Amino acid sequence: MHDKTRPGQEAIEIKGWWRAHQWLLLRRLSQAMILLLFLSGPWWGIWIFKGNLSASLLLDTVPMTDPYLLLQILLTQHLPEMLGGVGAVLVLGFYLLVGGRMYCSWVCPLNVVTDSAAWLRNRLDLKSSWRLSRSIRYWLLGLTLLLTLLTGTLVWESLNPVSLLHRGVLFGMGIGWLVILGIFLFDVLIMRHGWCGHLCPVGAFYSLLGRVTPLRISTTQRAACNDCLDCFRVCPEPQVITAALKDKQHQPLIDESQCTNCGRCIDVCSQDVFALSLKKTSQIDN
Amino acid sequence: MNKQRRQFLEKTLSTACGVGMLGAALLIHSRSSSALPAQAIRPPGALAEEDFLGACIRCGLCVRDCPYDILKLAQAGEDTPIGTPYFTARTAACEMCDDIPCVPACPTGALSHDLTDIEQARMGLAVMIDQEACIAFLGLRCEVCFNICPVRGKAISITRRHNVRSGQHALFIPVVHSEACTGCGKCEQACILEKAAIKVLPTHLAQGQLGEHYRLGWREKQKAGEALVTPDQMHEYNLPEGMHYDHAGEGLMMDDSVDDTPFSSNPLDTLKRGQDTLRSDKP
Numbered sequence: 169m170h171d172k173t174r175p176g177q178e179a180i181e182i183k184g185w186w187r188a189h190q191w192l193l194l195r196r197l198s199q200a201m202i203l204l205l206f207l208s209g210p211w212w213g214i215w216i217f218k219g220n221l222s223a224s225l226l227l228d229t230v231p232m233t234d235p236y237l238l239l240q241i242l243l244t245q246h247l248p249e250m251l252g253g254v255g256a257v258l259v260l261g262f263y264l265l266v267g268g269r270m271y272c273s274w275v276c277p278l279n280v281v282t283d284s285a286a287w288l289r290n291r292l293d294l295k296s297s298w299r300l301s302r303s304i305r306y307w308l309l310g311l312t313l314l315l316t317l318l319t320g321t322l323v324w325e326s327l328n329p330v331s332l333l334h335r336g337v338l339f340g341m342g343i344g345w346l347v348i349l350g351i352f353l354f355d356v357l358i359m360r361h362g363w364c365g366h367l368c369p370v371g372a373f374y375s376l377l378g379r380v381t382p383l384r385i386s387t388t389q390r391a392a393c394n395d396c397l398d399c400f401r402v403c404p405e406p407q408v409i410t411a412a413l414k415d416k417q418h419q420p421l422i423d424e425s426q427c428t429n430c431g432r433c434i435d436v437c438s439q440d441v442f443a444l445s446l447k448k449t450s451q452i453d454n
Numbered sequence: 455m456n457k458q459r460r461q462f463l464e465k466t467l468s469t470a471c472g473v474g475m476l477g478a479a480l481l482i483h484s485r486s487s488s489a490l491p492a493q494a495i496r497p498p499g500a501l502a503e504e505d506f507l508g509a510c511i512r513c514g515l516c517v518r519d520c521p522y523d524i525l526k527l528a529q530a531g532e533d534t535p536i537g538t539p540y541f542t543a544r545t546a547a548c549e550m551c552d553d554i555p556c557v558p559a560c561p562t563g564a565l566s567h568d569l570t571d572i573e574q575a576r577m578g579l580a581v582m583i584d585q586e587a588c589i590a591f592l593g594l595r596c597e598v599c600f601n602i603c604p605v606r607g608k609a610i611s612i613t614r615r616h617n618v619r620s621g622q623h624a625l626f627i628p629v630v631h632s633e634a635c636t637g638c639g640k641c642e643q644a645c646i647l648e649k650a651a652i653k654v655l656p657t658h659l660a661q662g663q664l665g666e667h668y669r670l671g672w673r674e675k676q677k678a679g680e681a682l683v684t685p686d687q688m689h690e691y692n693l694p695e696g697m698h699y700d701h702a703g704e705g706l707m708m709d710d711s712v713d714d715t716p717f718s719s720n721p722l723d724t725l726k727r728g729q730d731t732l733r734s735d736k737p
Contacts, residue, residue: 342529
């Protein structure tokens with residue numbers, strides 16, 4: 169019998185454990201490496217990335233700046249230095265190329281927390297969840313920008329758990345763990361995919377950058393789908409799958425800016441329906 | 455009004471209301487957590503606090519580039535706005551590097567890149583805040599703050615004052631001059647007391663301001679090269695013979711040349727003169 173609390177069991181049996189976890193492992197590796205490249209400086213004096221995800225310097229030469237933060241700074245009517253501006257353009261270009269929400273699933277340290285929460289929720293088979301529109305994050309995004317404009321200070325940064333966690337790991341957390349624990353418990357007990365899937369304005373901002381990327385998950389083998397629903401169980405944004413998988417009129421491509429390109433659907437599908445591909449080639453296949 | 459439209463409006467309204475309430479909460483939270491405590495000092499070149507909180511991206515690059523590791527990013531739960539850089543003078547003061555490495559490290563200019571001469575930095579202002587505890591005011595020699603000051607002799611000078619207690623010694627009083635003090639905090643760090651008597655405060659707390667309408671007559675006079683109003687008539691006292699009044703100094707004086715003293719012929723009376731007044735001066 170299919171165990172709903174352990175999505176991916178069938179894939180493990182057919183493809184083997186490694187192939188059923190390869191994208192997840194790659195992602196964890198990416199998240200760990202990025203953190204390590206920041207930590208190697210303070211820990212061992214080997215400075216690769218200096219600063220944190222808000223703004224950093226790679227090998228003391230290449231600047232990188234969070235474009236969402238830079239936008240907020242511009243809204244306070246402060247013109248940043250060249251260094252910060254160039255950094256923001258670089259990061260902006262990168263995420264336009266690979267899909268904005270790659271940030272969420274491959275870089276953001278909070279992803280590990282909310283993924284763990286989603287995993288635990290699945291295992292405990294918790295069903296009750298608040299229902300909120302997934303577009304509420306865009307409202308919150310607008311709210312943070314509006315408040316920044318009105319107050320002239322980076323209001324959102326006084327709470328932002330994304331920067332709080334990354335900065336905390338690198339520079340000292342204080343009682344910030346409480347905020348992270350709060351988000352974990354919120355995601356487990358109160359709302360399924362509550363933070364990353366509904367509320368986070370940082371993810372909302374990056375999803376807006378996801379419209380032009382050629383890097384997308386395709387569903388060219390969708391005829392092989394056996395309706396096990398495992399992809400829906402692991403996907404942090406399951407609403408993006410439906411059309412590409414089930415609607416025969418729809419192109420076999422998850423061309424949704426809310427998709428984080430995490431690749432977990434590729435892992436858990438025993439029928440290899442999903443694949444990471446370039447938008448153009450999959451359209452030609454179509 | 456059809457049902458769909460009604461539903462849409464209801465949903466939009468409730469979302470807007472919820473988000474608005476959240477926004478108000480966020481605003482109150484950020485307001486209450488944006489006041490900088492007096493003992494937290496911003497790095498050199500920091501914009502005025504209000505502008506700084508809008509420009510600082512909280513990346514910690516200044517912290518990383520400080521060769522003496524004095525800067526910290528405020529952690530959650532501290533009084534300083536979260537993620538912003540500061541140092542505590544009493545723990546570790548700014549070393550005032552010539553090349554100011556923390557400033558060019560700032561990617562947003564929250565630390566103004568216009569600052570190239572560290573002596574022009576104004577991180578705060580040192581204030582001789584406790585004259586009751588400072589041992590210089592007790593008549594003891596110390597001058598540690600004066601000697602450690604990186605802008606030596608200009609930011610803190612030593613002014614001599616009469617020691618009224620002993621009646622025969624000088625007090626060597628440290629005096630801070632705002633036109634030269636960078637607020638580096640070296641004096642506060644070095645102060646030999648259990649708790650520093652000299653402290654660096656944010657300039658807006660430390661400094662008073664004279665009303666704009668004030669004109670200092672003697673300066674105006676100097677600027678103009680002459681008195682701007684009808685010169686004061688020199689006041690003439692009707693003094694006994696052998697006395698005169700020194701206007702810009704000691705006050706009532708006795709002419710030395712006069713032999714005819716008003717004192718007793720007994721020299722002991724003359725020697726003991728003034729002893730009573732001296733005694734009564736003592737606290």
